[in-house]
Amino acid sequence: MADTADFLGHAAAELARIEADGLTKRERQITGPQGGRIRVGGQGRINLCANNYLGLADHPALKRAAIEAMETHGYGMASVRFICGTQDLHRRLEQRLAGWLGHDDSILFASCFDANGALFEPLLGPEDAIISDALNHASIIDGIRLCKARRYRYANSDMAELEARLVEARADGARFILIATDGVFSMDGYLAKLPEIRALADRHGALVMVDDCHATGILGPKGAGTPAQLGARVDLLTGTLGKALGGALGGYIAGPQPVIDLLRQRARPYLFSNALPPAIVAAALAAIDLVEAAEDLRAALARKTGYWRTGLAEAGFELLPGAHPIVPVMLGEARMAQAMAEALDRRGVHVAGFFFPVVPRGQARIRTQMNAAIDMADLDTALDAFRAAGRETGAIR
Ligand SMILES: *Cc1c(COP(=O)(O)O)cnc(C)c1O
Numbered sequence: 001m002a003d004t005a006d007f008l009g010h011a012a013a014e015l016a017r018i019e020a021d022g023l024t025k026r027e028r029q030i031t032g033p034q035g036g037r038i039r040v041g042g043q044g045r046i047n048l049c050a051n052n053y054l055g056l057a058d059h060p061a062l063k064r065a066a067i068e069a070m071e072t073h074g075y076g077m078a079s080v081r082f083i084c085g086t087q088d089l090h091r092r093l094e095q096r097l098a099g100w101l102g103h104d105d106s107i108l109f110a111s112c113f114d115a116n117g118a119l120f121e122p123l124l125g126p127e128d129a130i131i132s133d134a135l136n137h138a139s140i141i142d143g144i145r146l147c148k149a150r151r152y153r154y155a156n157s158d159m160a161e162l163e164a165r166l167v168e169a170r171a172d173g174a175r176f177i178l179i180a181t182d183g184v185f186s187m188d189g190y191l192a193k194l195p196e197i198r199a200l201a202d203r204h205g206a207l208v209m210v211d212d213c214h215a216t217g218i219l220g221p222k223g224a225g226t227p228a229q230l231g232a233r234v235d236l237l238t239g240t241l242g243k244a245l246g247g248a249l250g251g252y253i254a255g256p257q258p259v260i261d262l263l264r265q266r267a268r269p270y271l272f273s274n275a276l277p278p279a280i281v282a283a284a285l286a287a288i289d290l291v292e293a294a295e296d297l298r299a300a301l302a303r304k305t306g307y308w309r310t311g312l313a314e315a316g317f318e319l320l321p322g323a324h325p326i327v328p329v330m331l332g333e334a335r336m337a338q339a340m341a342e343a344l345d346r347r348g349v350h351v352a353g354f355f356f357p358v359v360p361r362g363q364a365r366i367r368t369q370m371n372a373a374i375d376m377a378d379l380d381t382a383l384d385a386f387r388a389a390g391r392e393t394g395a396i397r
Contacts, residue, residue, distance in 0.1 A: 022335045023356060028345075033058035034247060036374035038350060045350040046378045046385075048368045051243035053218050053325055054290075054297045055373025061290060062246045062283040069282030077275040081108075082264075085275030093281050094252070096288055101216070101224055101237055103254035107263050108276055112213050112240035112251030113139040114269035119209065119238065119253055120147035120178070122266035129174035131165045133157065133181045133192070137211055140180055150174065156185065159196045166204040177204065178236075183212035183226030184219070187359050187367065189326030191215075194232035209236040214326065217244030217291040223298060241280065246287040248280050301325055301372040304379060308370055311383040316396040325370035328354075329386075330363065331395055337364035343389035349382050 018024055032039045034057035038047045056062060069089065079085035090108060097106040109115040116139035120130060128149040132140065135156040144151055152169055154161035162179065169177050179201055181192045192210065201208045212225040216239045220228030223244070227234045236259065241250035253263060264270065291297075305325045313319055318330040331337045337353030344351050344366075355364035390396035 021356075022333075022338060028350075036371050036378065040345075040350060043348070045345075045348055046374070046382050047350045047371075048374075048382060049350060049352045050247070050369060050371060051214070052247050052371050052373075053244040053301060053369070054294060055371050056244070056287055056290065057247035059246070059287075059290070061286050065286035066279035066283040069278040073278035073282070075279070076277050079275060080271060080273060081275045082271065087275075087278055087281070089278050089281040089285070090275065093285050096285055097239075097252055098254050100222065100288055100292055101239075101254050102227070103237060104257040105260040106252045106254035107260050107267070107270060108281075109251040109253070109267075109269055110273055110276065111242065111249055112211065112238055113142075114273065115238045115251035115253050116140045116143040116211060117146060118143070118263065118267035118269045119236065120144055120149065120180075121268070122263060123147075123259065124149040124176060124178060126150070127174070128176040128178070129169035129172065131162065131169060131177065131179045131206070133185075135185045135188070135190075136180060136182050137186060137213070140182070140211055144180065149178075157190065157193050159193060159200065162197065163200050163204075166200060166206060170204060177206035178209055179206050180209045181211070182214070183210045184214035184324055184326070186214050186326065187354065187365075188320050188328060189214075189322045189324035190320070191219075191226055191230065191322075191324065194226055194230045194234065198232040198234070207235040208232075209238070210234045211238045213238075213240045213243055214324070216240075217287075217294075218298065218301065218325065222292045223294065241284045241287070245291060246283055248283065250276050250280055250284060297372040301370060304372065304374060304376070305370040307376070308368065308379055308383075311379070312368075312386060315383065315387045315390060317386065317390060327368045327370065329366045329368060331365055332362060334364045336393060336395060337366055339393045340366055340389055340395055343392050344385055347385035347389060349385045349389075 028040050030038045038045050077085040094106045120143045124147055126148045130144050130149045131152040134153050152165040154165050183192055215225040217223040236255040238253050309327055320328045334355035337355050341351050341353040351366045354367050
């Protein structure tokens with residue numbers, strides 16, 4: 001009979017295998033606020049791996065809103081929403097998000113991971129179908145697993161395969177069909193083909209759900225995300241407060257009134273998990289006010305992204321094509337990504353190597369992410385560091 005000692009030995013062996021495969025992720029401690037420049041181990045670094053696209057993570061207006069809300073509304077809620085955890089601020093944020101993003105209403109969660117975990121199970125049953133892009137975020141995959149609907153998958157943005165799955169789901173007798181996709185695929189920076197997806201959904205009587213975590217605040221007029229950028233209506237939209245909107249935490253689902261109302265009755269992470277604290281909610285309201293009007297920041301972000309992409313490509317790095325501020329530098333094996341991250345760290349540039357299981361084996365990369373608040377001079381310094389580190393590790397000649 002296996003005992004606790006065997007179990008701990010099993011965990012240690014698993015860890016040793018992760019280490020032997022070069023897949024161990026190590027956390028470096030930042031001593032200070034998130035930003036275009038950070039402090040790591042007492043030293044300054046240029047930071048190229050935060051989801052802090054508009055540079056709002058340390059913005060004075062957000063900090064002020066959070067502090068004021070703590071004074072007027074307290075620190076914590078100590079309740080889920082339906083017992084005694086709903087303040088005026090929560091409803092204001094839900095309605096503000098919905099108005100901004102063009103939906104009837106929205107519902108808040110502790111994270112977008114929870115929002116995606118909450119969405120599918122209450123809305124769809126065994127007689128329904130979900131068709132999911134193969135590159136969707138882990139939280140969509142997990143959310144679909146929690147739901148009894150039949151599951152179908154199509155290769156990333158393969159519209160012919162999506163249509164085949166729609167036909168298949170109909171032939172299997174599906175009542176409702178929901179297509180689920182990221183708006184921006186987070187490892188690659190590719191945008192979903194929303195107009196084509198919408199047209200296919202309409203042709204086959206399906207609904208469209210988009211997770212716009214890497215687009216809200218960044219893409220489209222007023223930063224309203226991929227549906228606004230690409231001119232496509234979507235039925236359900238999920239997103240995060242943890243990226244461009246100040247980077248703290250929180251997630252939401254926006255959509256038609258009866259769907260949001262039903263989720264409020266049935267979504268398990270909503271019913272059984274604590275309400276967001278007032279400071280976060282108030283700062284998110286301030287963030288939306290800033291972001292909606294921030295065409296200047298979005299223009300700066302696009303300009304810097306173009307400069308950064310061109311510089312890396314001219315240095316000889318292999319990039320994935322695109323225009324999103326996610327700029328992945330493709331390096332092949334995990335060890336190369338780790339060696340590059342380490343060589344860049346020694347040169348004062350903070351990046352993270354991404355490798356299995358976050359991306360497929362053999363497609364390790366450094367995912368750089370542009371930020372409207374990074375100085376042009378720092379971008380030049382970082383390009384010099386990439387060239388030197390690339391030559392040192394053999395990633396470029
Ligand atoms: C970051 C991200 C999430 C998770 O959001 P959190 O609010 O951090 O839980 C979900 N989906 C996508 C596509 C993401 O990029």
